[in-house]
Amino acid sequence: xxxxxxxxxxxxxxxxxxxxxxxxxxxxxxxxxxxxxxxxxxxxxxxxxxxxxxxxxxxxxxxxxxxxxxxxxxxxxxxxxxxxxxxxxxxxxxxxxxxxxxxxxxxxxxxxxxxxxxxxxxxxxxxxxxxxxxxxxxxxxxxxxxxxxxxxxxxxxxxxxxxxxxxxxxxxxxxxxxxxxxxxxxxxxxxxxxxxxxxxxxxxxxxxxxxxxxxxxxxxxxxxxxxxxxxxxxxxxxxxxxxxxxxxxxxxxxxxxxxxxxxxxxxxxxxxxxxxxxxxxxxxxxxxxxxxxxxxxxxxxxxxxxxxxxxxxxxxxxxxxxxxxxxxxxxxxxxxxxxxxxxxxxxxxxxxxxxxxxxxxxxxxxxxxxxxxxxxxxxxxxxxxxxxxxxxxxxxxxxxxxxxxxxxxxxxxxxxxxxxxxxxxxxxxxxxxxxxxxxxxxxxxxxxxxxxxxxxxxxxxxxxxx
Numbered sequence: 001x002x003x004x005x006x007x008x009x010x011x012x013x014x015x016x017x018x019x020x021x022x023x024x025x026x027x028x029x030x031x032x033x034x035x036x037x038x039x040x041x042x043x044x045x046x047x048x049x050x051x052x053x054x055x056x057x058x059x060x061x062x063x064x065x066x067x068x069x070x071x072x073x074x075x076x077x078x079x080x081x082x083x084x085x086x087x088x089x090x091x092x093x094x095x096x097x098x099x100x101x102x103x104x105x106x107x108x109x110x111x112x113x114x115x116x117x118x119x120x121x122x123x124x125x126x127x128x129x130x131x132x133x134x135x136x137x138x139x140x141x142x143x144x145x146x147x148x149x150x151x152x153x154x155x156x157x158x159x160x161x162x163x164x165x166x167x168x169x170x171x172x173x174x175x176x177x178x179x180x181x182x183x184x185x186x187x188x189x190x191x192x193x194x195x196x197x198x199x200x201x202x203x204x205x206x207x208x209x210x211x212x213x214x215x216x217x218x219x220x221x222x223x224x225x226x227x228x229x230x231x232x233x234x235x236x237x238x239x240x241x242x243x244x245x246x247x248x249x250x251x252x253x254x255x256x257x258x259x260x261x262x263x264x265x266x267x268x269x270x271x272x273x274x275x276x277x278x279x280x281x282x283x284x285x286x287x288x289x290x291x292x293x294x295x296x297x298x299x300x301x302x303x304x305x306x307x308x309x310x311x312x313x314x315x316x317x318x319x320x321x322x323x324x325x326x327x328x329x330x331x332x333x334x335x336x337x338x339x340x341x342x343x344x345x346x347x348x349x350x351x352x353x354x355x356x357x358x359x360x361x362x363x364x365x366x367x368x369x370x371x372x373x374x375x376x377x378x379x380x381x382x383x384x385x386x387x388x389x390x391x392x393x394x395x396x397x398x399x400x401x402x403x404x405x406x407x408x409x410x411x412x413x414x415x416x417x418x419x420x421x422x423x424x425x426x427x428x429x430x431x432x433x434x435x436x437x438x439x440x441x442x443x444x445x446x447x448x449x450x451x452x453x454x455x456x457x458x459x460x461x462x463x464x465x466x
Contacts, residue, residue, distance in 0.1 A: 019186075026175075026182030033174025037167040044163045048156045049134075053123055056136035059085045060149045064140060067147075085149055086128065092116035092144040104128055105135060105148050114139050115146035125153070132157065192230040199233075209241040261297045265290065319354040320362060322394055322463065326387055329366035333383075337374040341382045350389040355463055357443050365439040365447075368432040369398040369459050376402035376457065394463040401456040405449060413449045 067089065088105045091097065092115035097107075106126065113119035114137050121138035128150060135150040199211050212234050268290040275283050323346050330344050373383040377400045384399045405413060416434040433449075440447040445463040452458035 022179075022182040022186035024182070025185045026178045029178030029181055030175040033178060034171050037171035037174070041160075041164055041167050044167075045160045048159050052134055052151060052153060052156050053136065056085075056123070056134065056149050056151055057138075059087075059151070060136055060138050060147055063087050063149065064147060085151055086133070088148040089140075090115055090146045090148060092146070105150055107148075111137055111146050111148065115144055117144070126150075192227055196230055196233055199237075203237070209237055209244055212237060261293050265293045265297065268293065316358045317356050318359065320357045320359045321352065321354050322362070322396065323351045323353070323387055325359065325362050326366060326385060326396065329363055329370055330385060332367065333370040333374060336371070339379045340374045340377055341380065342370070342374075343382055343384050345384070345386045347388045350387050350394055353389065353394065353465060355394065355443075355465065361439045362443065365436045365461075366396075366398075368436040369461075372432055373398050373400035373402075373457070373459070376400050378402065389465060392465050394461075394465050396461040396463070397458060398461075399452050399456055399458045401452075404451050404455055405457045407451075410449060410451070414447070 063085075067087075086104060088102060088107075090102070090107050090111050092112055094112070105128065110119060110122070114121060117139055121136065124135050124137070126133055126135055132153045133150045134153040134156075135148055137146055137148050139146055195214060202211050203209055268286050271278070271286045272283070272290065278286070326344060326346065330342050333340075334342050370383065370385070377383055381401045383401075384397075386395075386397045386399075388395045414433050414437045416431055437447045440461060443463065445461055447459065447461050450458050450460065
């Protein structure tokens with residue numbers, strides 16, 4: 001038995017899903033069709049036989065009324081043809097049988113028992129004059145006699161056979177229809193799955209995530225589970241395409257950004273390799289330039305690694321106080337930019353408030369915003385920071401008083417390696433603001449940029465306080 005089950009399981013696994021679904025649907029519909037036909041045959045056979053028995057019982061009642069005063073009577077010659085009901089009266093005592101005996105309908109011990117009242121009325125099958133008949137034997141009320149009434153049953157048998165042939169044809173047609181319906185159901189029901197499979201195979205072969213599955217037109221409320229699966233797969237493909245495009249753009253931009261400092265590094269390294277031909281001042285200048293370029297490349301590579309990371313692992317998340325992080329970041333910025341005046345205004349309601357986050361990454365976000373503001377501020381100019389609790393959100397703003405953001409640059413300030421016209425000559429990799437927005441999104445926060453009233457740029461960070 002276990003071997004048979006294993007063989008059946010292996011056979012099912014080797015069949016395509018469409019074939020298995022078609023066979024299952026066909027078998028279910030065919031089983032229902034055959035079951036309905038079988039039930040209909042049983043009901044027709046029972047009803048036809050029941051109708052014949054009712055006719056016999058009705059005939060027996062009529063003959064009892066018509067032959068109330070008759071004695072024992074044998075059936076006549078009409079029983080040979082059975083065109084009309086064949087009737088016979090049998091006494092309980094064999095000594096009172098009519099002269100000549102009974103010629104057509106048999107008289108048995110059961111018949112005598114019915115006549116004597118020791119047995120209830122019953123139906124029986126027999127053959128008279130070569131024809132099948134059904135006989136009803138019942139007792140005369142108040143007399144020790146039994147009445148036998150017989151009618152031909154070949155019409156019933158013929159009707160039952162005709163019904164059997166008709167229902168067999170209907171059942172066969174139902175099985176064929178079930179097969180066609182099963183094939184249609186498997187073909188139409190699995191069409192989105194087939195398209196999904198073909199799209200996945202095409203993407204695996206071409207490594208092109210721009211392919212999509214065609215979805216049927218219609219309102220979303222009428223979508224079935226397979227259509228929703230295809231829609232989800234399309235959404236996943238969109239995310240994959242966006243991710244692949246972003247990765248390629250990051251690699252291309254990083255290659256472009258690294259080319260210049262690496263060229264400068266090689267030039268200075270080759271220059272220092274011929275240090276015996278240089279003066280002390282030239283050698284010091286080349287060594288200083290080499291050190292600055294190494295620091296720039298190191299910073300750029302670290303920024304790329306940080307930017308290429310996804311969300312931090314969940315175990316690193318803890319409850320942090322944005323007010324404390326802001327104070328720490330502002331203090332570090334004052335040491336790094338001594339010529340800039342940093343101010344901090346914290347709402348007392350937000351001082352002790354905590355939010356879930358990764359402290360190192362949130363500190364990096366604030367540092368990038370402060371460094372960006374300091375870079376565009378004039379010497380001695382202020383950089384204002386403010387932390388407020390507004391409704392159920394923490395609003396943190398960083399404002400500088402520099403040239404501000406041009407309207408054409410505003411949509412691109414968070415793009416990787418993007419630099420406005422005024423920032424081309426300033427130090428930096430163009431990754432700080434992109435990294436800040438990525439960290440904000442990883443913490444469920446929103447970082448936006450806008451032109452500050454009166455000049456300068458204003459960056460606003462909204463953090464859910466709940």
